[in-house]
Amino acid sequence: GQQVMQIPQYQHVQEGEDFTTYCNSSTTLSNIQWYKQRPGGHPVFLIQLVKSGEVKKQKRLTFQFGEAKKNSSLHITATQTTDVGTYFCAGREAAGNKLTFGGGTRVLVKP
């Protein structure tokens, strides 16, 4: 079955630094979604990418969808303490329509 892997599992970042988290699918995707979950909270939708090679920005967050539509990345610049949380990607299979979540990247920010 479809597998979605995220790396790294944990990311300790100094406040003000940049970091990137990666998402890789075993199958081709029709779209990929990113969610953020604050500690003790529920996942909240951030963005959806649909087109091959698509890049979208939300303030300090940059999302990219790979050319082959099997991988994605989230890059955060100038990390702030408000970025603390777990970031999940979720890939919708191109064939079969199944949505699978990655294991998440848990981000901890050192002030």
Add this chain to the structure above:
Amino acid sequence: NAGVTQTPKFQVLKTGQSMTLQCAQDMNHEYMSWYRQDPGMGLRLIHYSVGAGITDQGEVPNGYNVSRSTTEDFPLRLLSAAPSQTSVYFCASTVARRGPSTDTQYFGPGTRLTVL
């Protein structure tokens, strides 16, 4: 709109007990799902529904039943609780999947379940 609501927020059960986790949405979404999230892990799909009267199994359906008699409600029933079902349960809804642009999942606040 209240969005997606879940009750209860917290629940403690003894092994063998049964209970129903409630989920409701007021956005007229056709597609609803139940996930479980274990500590430090991602979300695993339990059951989902593409509309009233239609349900299907996800990745980890064993020990759970669902029904969808209305568009708004999608309850999850634990038949005979086991310690392995200790988890946080999230309900989510989305607009009918007419295309990838309508695929956003809206999550409820979760139910934290402990089975002793």
